[in-house]
Amino acid sequence: MRKRIPDDFKSGFVAIIGKPNVGKSTLLNRIMGEKLSIVSPRPQTTRHSIKGIYTSEKEQIVFLDTPGFVEARYELHHNMINAIESSLIDADLIIFMTDNHFPTDYDERVVAIVMKRVKVPKIAVINKDDLFDDEYKEATKNKLLEAGFDRVVTMSALNDEELSDFISDVTAFLPYSPPYYDKDNLSDMPVKFFAQEIIREQIFHMFREEIPYSSTVTIESFKEFDNKVEISANIWLERKSQKIILIGEKGSKIKEIRQASEKGIYELTGKRVKLELWVKIKQDWRKKSNALKEFGY
Ligand SMILES: Nc1nc2c(ncn2[C@@H]2O[C@H](COP(=O)(O)OP(=O)(O)OP(=O)(O)O)[C@@H](O)[C@H]2O)c(=O)[nH]1
Ligand SMILES: [Mg+2]
Known part of the structure; x- marks a missing residue:
C-alpha cells in the first residue's frame, strides 16, 4: 500500500543558474549521489537543462541544472539560453551560483536578469570555498545580500558534509505540496x-x-x-x-x-x-x- 504523504510535505522546482564552470553540475551530482550531469574543468560543459529529482521523507526538490550563461555566438547558444530561461519560468526557487571570482561581467548580468525577471525567492551560493578566505567570503556575501538575495550560503560542492544543511536551506523556501514525481525517479531523461x-x-x-x-x-x-x-x-x-x-x-x-x-x-x-x-x-x-x-x- 502507498504510504500517506504527510500534510507538511514540501515540494518544488529549483533552477540552478550561474556563469560557466562555477560547479552547478557538480552540486547536482553530489545532491543526487549519482552522476546525472557531466562535469569538466572547461566552461560551457552542460548544454541541456538536466533534471535531478531529490526525494526524502519530508520533501521533494526537483533541481534543474542549466548551461552556464553564454554569449550567443552560435545558434547552439541561443538554444542553451532558451533552456536557462524556460527553467526560470517554472521555478519555485532560484539558486544563483558563483565562485571565488565574484563579480565578473557574467555574474553581474545574471544577477541583473534574475532580480528583474524572477519574483520567487532566490538563494546565492558562493561555491569553491576551498579557494577563498574569510575576507572574500564576507565581502561577497554582503554584495549578494545587497543585490537582493534572500539568503547567501558558502560551500564547496566537492564536500558532502555541507549537503544536508544546504537541503534544509532550500526546503525552507519551498511551498507545502505533495510530490510531483514518484520517489524512485531520479531524472526524467532516459x-x-x-x-x-x-x-x-x-x-x-x-x-x-x-x-x-x-x-x-x-x-x-x-x-x-x-x-x-x-x-x-x-x-x-x-x-x-x-x-x-x-x-x-x-x-x-x-x-x-x-x-x-x-x-x-x-x-x-x-x-x-x-x-x-x-x-x-x-x-x-x-x-x-x-x-x-x-x-x-
Ligand atoms: N576547487 C573546487 N573546484 C570545484 C568545486 N566545485 C566544482 N569544482 C570544479 O569546477 C569545475 C567545473 O564544474 P562543473 O560542475 O562542470 O561546472 P558548471 O557550473 O556545471 O559548468 P557549465 O556546465 O560549463 O556551466 C570542475 O572541474 C569541478 O570539479 C569546489 O567546491 N572547489
Ligand atoms: Mg554544468
Whole structure:
C-alpha cells in the first residue's frame, strides 16, 4: 500500500543558474549521489537543462541544472539560453551560483536578469570555498545580500558534509505540496541520454580548444539486455581536420574515448557495455538550426 504523504510535505522546482564552470553540475551530482550531469574543468560543459529529482521523507526538490550563461555566438547558444530561461519560468526557487571570482561581467548580468525577471525567492551560493578566505567570503556575501538575495550560503560542492544543511536551506523556501514525481525517479531523461552525455564528457576531458565545443554525440542504436548493453553512437564534428585529431594516431584517442565511456556507462547501468563509435562530419553544425534539431538541442 502507498504510504500517506504527510500534510507538511514540501515540494518544488529549483533552477540552478550561474556563469560557466562555477560547479552547478557538480552540486547536482553530489545532491543526487549519482552522476546525472557531466562535469569538466572547461566552461560551457552542460548544454541541456538536466533534471535531478531529490526525494526524502519530508520533501521533494526537483533541481534543474542549466548551461552556464553564454554569449550567443552560435545558434547552439541561443538554444542553451532558451533552456536557462524556460527553467526560470517554472521555478519555485532560484539558486544563483558563483565562485571565488565574484563579480565578473557574467555574474553581474545574471544577477541583473534574475532580480528583474524572477519574483520567487532566490538563494546565492558562493561555491569553491576551498579557494577563498574569510575576507572574500564576507565581502561577497554582503554584495549578494545587497543585490537582493534572500539568503547567501558558502560551500564547496566537492564536500558532502555541507549537503544536508544546504537541503534544509532550500526546503525552507519551498511551498507545502505533495510530490510531483514518484520517489524512485531520479531524472526524467532516459538512460540513452545519459550514455550520450558520458561519451561527450570524455571528449571534454581529453581535448582542449575547439574539439569539445565542435563535437556532439548521437546514439544510433541502444539495445539493453538483462546483463549487457549494446550501443552504437556517432560523434559529430564540424570539420574534416578535426576528425584526424579526434581519432588519434592509429585510433589511440578514439579507443580511449570508447573505453572510458564504456566504464562510465557500466557504472550507470550496472551492465556489461559494448560500445561502437563512429566519427562523422556535419559542417558547422552549431550554426545550423536543422542540424541542432536533429542533434536534440
Ligand atoms: N576547487 C573546487 N573546484 C570545484 C568545486 N566545485 C566544482 N569544482 C570544479 O569546477 C569545475 C567545473 O564544474 P562543473 O560542475 O562542470 O561546472 P558548471 O557550473 O556545471 O559548468 P557549465 O556546465 O560549463 O556551466 C570542475 O572541474 C569541478 O570539479 C569546489 O567546491 N572547489
Ligand atoms: Mg554544468
